[in-house]
Amino acid sequence: MEAGQQYNPKTNKTNLIKFHEMEKEYNLFSLRSKDGFPIWDIIRYNAYFQLIEKQNVEKNKVTNSKKNIKFFLKVIASFIKLLFPFKENLFFLTSRNNDNNSKMFDQNADTAIHLFEKSKCIIIESFFPNKTYKYSNYKTIHISAILFLTKFFKVGEIELGAFNQIKHSLENTFCDKTISIDFLINVFTKFQKTYSLYNIIFKLNKGRIKRLFIVQNGIQKALFYAAKKNGIRIFEFQHGIIDSTHMNYSYNPNIGYNDSNVIVPNVLFTFSDFWESTFFNPTKCIPCGNDSIYKKIASKGEDALTVISTVVHDNELRKLSLEIANKMPNLQIYYKLHPNNYYQYNEILFFFQSHKNVKIITNEFSVQQLISKSKSILAIVSTSVYEALHNDVKAIILKKINYTAHKDIFNYPNVYLIDNVEEFHQAFNSQNVANSNVKDVFFMPFNKELFIQAIQ
Structure with missing residues (x-):
């Protein structure tokens, strides 16, 4: 197809439309664990990729940085920093970009973080910079320290009813595909463990943390849930393409949503007002812009x-x-x-x-x-x-x-x-x-x- 040639979408239902219709037909957003967690919203992104795209989105955790002594030193330092009080502005960053000085930085949150005094900010860094780190003079905790600690958390017995219902819904909608109960439960238990740790961190810092600013790296539903439970407002920066096919952001507009059935930030700051027209999400979107990407x-x-x-x-x-x-x-x-x-x-x-x-x-x-x-x-x-x-x-x-x-x-x-x-x-x-x-x-x-x- 040449540039400017008209595009005619296929008339057949896409997997995305079938997926959204399934969510409504089987009332999946109403499913709760015994602790009140909205099970479906927690696992839907992983379920979609495992079933439809045949991709395990968790397998990308392997990195060479684990062999680097600097990595271990940063993790050890992070354990120590977790013991000290947090600041009022918590930034969850993904510093995978190079600035003009070859320093690693987060191009999506960089302008915002510099609006605050360093003494009022703390960073959770989700990417391991292999070069000079732009935010080295901030108090920084590496995400690996948090993920390591979650391994020591135990979860209670899982009630299988909701997971059987989800499996039935998926396989009944996509008749030629199968998904295992174990996979669904594994995603959910990881959420439980991660939520439990963040909840402890936030309770220990009760009244200190006012805002969470995040550039998502992976799916951070556990962090969101813990923040909201502790009265912390969540502001997410758009970090890439957002559209109707991105299951972390794409929801069925014909379903009613509230804080009990979805886990989303209070505000999503987008690159421009173009993006809100490309998908439906129950989050308030504000076109705040991005200096790093806007620059020609x-x-x-x-x-x-x-x-x-x-x-x-x-x-x-x-x-x-x-x-x-x-x-x-x-x-x-x-x-x-x-x-x-x-x-x-x-x-x-x-x-x-x-x-x-x-x-x-x-x-x-x-x-x-x-x-x-x-x-x-x-x-x-x-x-x-x-x-x-x-x-x-x-x-x-x-x-x-x-x-x-x-x-x-x-x-x-x-x-x-x-x-x-x-x-x-x-x-x-x-x-x-x-x-x-x-x-x-x-x-x-x-x-x-x-x-x-x-x-x-």
Whole structure:
């Protein structure tokens, strides 16, 4: 499909629509544990990926940083810091980006955290920076210390009735698929253990913590639930693409929601007002903007290709990238891994070992830095598609898996939908179209006044 060509969605029900209809038909949001936990909202994201996408979203926890002595020292220091009082502003960060000084930082919360005095902030860091850390002068606790402590928590006997009902609902709706009770229970018990620890931390700091600011890394329902139980307001920063196919954010608009059946933040700060139109979520959305992503990128005038991989999309993108590398041996290809598939680094490196024009990237370069080097980006679903368009770089979308998450932009200039390497070659060599209409559509500058008003 060429840029600007009209997109006609399939008339058949998608898995997403069936999933949302199932939630309403079987009244799954009404299910409670004996402790009152909303079971379905806790496990639905994992259940969807395990059943529909055939992906275990927990397997991405393997990292090489565990072998690093610095990692262990940070975890030990974190244990000690947990014993001391917290501050009124708790920031849960994911510092996986490089700033202009090659320091690791969180591009989604960076502007906000600098509005507060350091003495009034404490950080839980969910990413292990392998370079200089921008927030080293803040009191920081690494998430691994918290996850380690949860192993010592016990949970009571699980009542199987609700889980049997969920299994029946899923398998009755998706007749050709199965899901195990053990998988569902395992997700729920991890929530219970994590909630129990956060609840203790917050009770020990009762009255001290006023606000939780979070950039989600993984699903943090346990943190949200504990915060709300202890009267802490939750403000989430959008960190990537949010749309109707992202089950952590996408809900059925025909169901009534309240604090007893869903676990969501008080406010979701979005990149712009474009995003709220792409999904339904029972959270209050405020288009607060993001200075780091909004800033235009200066092109380096290279003709490279950046491929944006994730654990869900890697198999399809890897196959096509290999064909591209063979067909266009002089084309520099940057194969950018998402943190959720860093664990595949050696496997992917081996896969492309005979192709010198393919370079595997973890966090050596940010997406913005790679866009500045590239004539086009190739992805299935990624925030980088919008970042490319924001910077007048072509976005080539492979029509696989859940690519229709980008349906709102299929008719935009510089967007190309492809099925194979021949169509890629044609799209890559096509003329770029200057498009001033995307300015401030996907990303806006950070609105300090709106932010301060929202958190009062």
